[in-house]
Amino acid sequence: MLPRVAGSQHHGTHGALAVALGHALLVIACGGDDQAPPSSASALAPHAEASPPAADDWSARLAAPTVPDLLAAVGRPHATIRERVGPHTLTVTTDFALAPVGEPPSAHPKLDAPVVTPQAVHDELSLRWALPPAPSEARFALSQANDHDRGRDVVVVGQTVHVRQAHRAWYHYPRDSDVVELWLDDAQRSVHDALELAAPRLSLRAAALPGAGLEGGPAVEITLGLAEAETPALRAAGPTQGWRAGAEIQEVEGVVRLDAASGAWLSATVDVAYGLRGADGRPLQGSLHLEAQVTPGDPGPIEAPPDSSPVPQRLRYDEEQRQLLDGLAAP
Numbered sequence: 108m109l110p111r112v113a114g115s116q117h118h119g120t121h122g123a124l125a126v127a128l129g130h131a132l133l134v135i136a137c138g139g140d141d142q143a144p145p146s147s148a149s150a151l152a153p154h155a156e157a158s159p160p161a162a163d164d165w166s167a168r169l170a171a172p173t174v175p176d177l178l179a180a181v182g183r184p185h186a187t188i189r190e191r192v193g194p195h196t197l198t199v200t201t202d203f204a205l206a207p208v209g210e211p212p213s214a215h216p217k218l219d220a221p222v223v224t225p226q227a228v229h230d231e232l233s234l235r236w237a238l239p240p241a242p243s244e245a246r247f248a249l250s251q252a253n254d255h256d257r258g259r260d261v262v263v264v265g266q267t268v269h270v271r272q273a274h275r276a277w278y279h280y281p282r283d284s285d286v287v288e289l290w291l292d293d294a295q296r297s298v299h300d301a302l303e304l305a306a307p308r309l310s311l312r313a314a315a316l317p318g319a320g321l322e323g324g325p326a327v328e329i330t331l332g333l334a335e336a337e338t339p340a341l342r343a344a345g346p347t348q349g350w351r352a353g354a355e356i357q358e359v360e361g362v363v364r365l366d367a368a369s370g371a372w373l374s375a376t377v378d379v380a381y382g383l384r385g386a387d388g389r390p391l392q393g394s395l396h397l398e399a400q401v402t403p404g405d406p407g408p409i410e411a412p413p414d415s416s417p418v419p420q421r422l423r424y425d426e427e428q429r430q431l432l433d434g435l436a437a438p
Contacts, residue, residue, distance in 0.1 A: 165370035169327040174302075174309050174341055177329060177363070180370035182299040185291035189236060191369040192321065196402045197234040199297040203227065205393040207385055221386035229254040234294045235406035246409050249290055263287055264411045277415035298363065301377040301397040302331075306341040308356035310334040320366040321403060326373065331361040354383040354393075375399045 168176045189195070206225035216222055230253040237246040244265045252258025258273040268287065269279040302309065310332040319326035333356070342351050358380035364373045379395040 165365075166325070166327075166367045169329075169365060169367060169370060170313060170315070172311055172313055172327075172329065174306050174311065174338070177311060178299060178302060178306065180365060181302060181363070181372045181375075182296055183370075184288070185236075185295040186288060188295055188369075188371045191366070192371055192401065192403055194238040194403070194405055195236055196404075196406045197232075197236070197294055197400070198402075199230075199232040199294065199397065199399040201228075201230045201232075201297070201301075201398075202396040203230070203394070205391055207387070207389045208382075208392050209389050223385040223387050223389065223391065232294055232297065234291070235409060236291075237406055237409050245287070247291070248406075248409050249294060261287075261290060262409065262412060264409065267411065269412050269415045271412070277412040278418045279411070279415045280418045297397065298372050298375045298377070298399050301375070301379065301395060302363070303343050304351075304381070304395060305331070305356055305359045305377070305379045306343070307337045307339060308334045309341070309359055315367070316364070319364070320368065320373070321371070325367040327365050327367045329363045329365070331359050331363065331377065333357075333359045350383065354381050356381050371401070372399070373401050 165180065169180065172180075204225075204227040206227075207223050230251065232251040233249070235248045239245050245263055246265070247263050249261045250258070252273065256273060260271045262269040263282065266282045267279050268282050269277055271277045312330045312332065314328050314330070316326040316328050318324075319328075337356070344351075356379065358378070361375065361377040363375045363377070365371060366373060375397065376399075377395070377397045381393045381395075383391050383393070385391045
């Protein structure tokens with residue numbers, strides 16, 4: 108899968124973007140360089156889940172949405188959204204920062220003592236989805252890169268996947284699984300992941316925007332704010348998100364615009380500030396800024412890279428196959 112691009116690892120927060128696409132959210136900065144982040148398809152805490160409504164029910168739910176309503180709307184898979192949006196271009200820019208507050212640690216820390224250093228990531232993701240002539244002939248281009256010289260590009264044309272890591276050549280291989288849908292879902296759910304971080308202290312105010320939705324239909328603009336009280340049930344849960352139990356959401360601002368009929372998000376600006384305790388005992392101050400936009404319409408030509416080469420395959424002899432596969436690969 109195309110993992111969200113990760114920055115340097117540190118102690119005291121979670122291990123493992125987006126990100127682009129990930130997202131490109133907390134996970135893009137806190138994982139190891141070679142460690143794939145958790146899928147953005149991770150569920151909300153069980154008591155915060157919301158069942159997807161019928162296709163014609165979003166207008167009513169978004170008129171006065173709850174936080175689970177909004178998370179359900181922006182958390183749906185790309186396959187569901189593209190049925191309504193059609194060909195489009197999706198862009199997401201994310202800035203993440205996390206730094207210790209207070210006196211610096213000792214210049215000579217004790218052996219095995221955690222060392223927490225400031226970190227920041229600027230991540231850019233772009234997805235261009237064309238209208239395929241048939242369901243089996245998908246055509247899209249997905250690119251994600253950050254300012255730590257990490258990035259990946261993917262072009263899918265029909266049943267062939269072309270991939271390229273930063274500063275490397277293009278390679279291609281047959282599309283033999285639906286893993287590409289995970290890449291698309293990560294891009295689509297970027298707004299969800301930012302809102303999920305703010306959810307425990309998130310307040311919403313909705314306003315109708317006639318004519319601002321898809322195909323001239325109505326849209327809903329939701330203004331984000333900091334709720335007076337925290338709702339612990341809205342904290343995301345999971346094996347990689349235990350750090351959230353000690354995180355304090357301090358500020359939330361932003362605006363999310365959605366198509367009223369389908370609930371598909373069209374644009375978003377999200378700012379979140381939070382604090383938590385670092386492994387060395389010092390408080391950490393974190394911030395997240397996300398800007399996202401979906402532009403319906405022809406995304407332009409999407410073609411296979413002309414210099415793409417087949418993924419090299421190593422020739423394995425029969426005896427080696429027997430040893431590696433316990434006799435299953437060769438008679």
